[in-house]
Amino acid sequence: MKYRVGFVSNSSSSSFVCVICGEEHSGMDVGLEEAEMVECDNGHIFCVEHLIKKNEQGEEVYSEYGEPITNEDDEDEDEDYGEWRYHIPPAHCPVCQFQAADDNDIMWYYLITNNLTKKEWATMIKNLHENYESFNQWLKAGRDKLNKKSKEATK
Ligand SMILES: [Zn+2]
Numbered sequence: 686m687k688y689r690v691g692f693v694s695n696s697s698s699s700s701f702v703c704v705i706c707g708e709e710h711s712g713m714d715v716g717l718e719e720a721e722m723v724e725c726d727n728g729h730i731f732c733v734e735h736l737i738k739k740n741e742q743g744e745e746v747y748s749e750y751g752e753p754i755t756n757e758d759d760e761d762e763d764e765d766y767g768e769w770r771y772h773i774p775p776a777h778c779p780v781c782q783f784q785a786a787d788d789n790d791i792m793w794y795y796l797i798t799n800n801l802t803k804k805e806w807a808t809m810i811k812n813l814h815e816n817y818e819s820f821n822q823w824l825k826a827g828r829d830k831l832n833k834k835s836k837e838a839t840k
């Protein structure tokens with residue numbers, strides 16, 4: 686699952702969307718480094734700030750700014766420069782650790798547990814809402830409510 690979209694031939698305009706907070710970073714020749722994002726081995730792309738910085742032993746293995754703290758003796762820095770961003774182990778990814786959720790996973794989980802195809806879902810919503818605008822308003826109101834709940838939970 687890659688969130689890298691919008692490649693245009695001959696130029697390399699790309700964009701990254703954080704799977705956790707939804708922040709988007711796009712531009713010409715933007716890589717994960719410029720976007721200040723990382724990618725885990727399961728393809729989750731997220732802002733460096735969400736990284737789980739400690740290992741199982743409780744030791745900091747990523748710095749405050751998200752850089753890996755490595756043992757200089759066993760690291761060939763020139764060869765590995767920047768590559769770490771694309772290979773974050775699942776132990777350091779909040780989505781892989783179920784501390785955060787991927788929208789796409791939520792959607793599929795919902796459809797699977799309700800045994801609904803996307804088409805069946807659309808028909809169901811059509812029967813519940815007059816038109817798309819009213820459905821959109823319903824979504825917005827519901828989101829505001831959940832965001833408020835989420836903020837209160839982290840207080
Ligand atoms: Zn983010």
Ligand SMILES: [Zn+2]
Pocket residue numbers: 725726727728729775778779780781
């Ligand atoms: Zn992950």
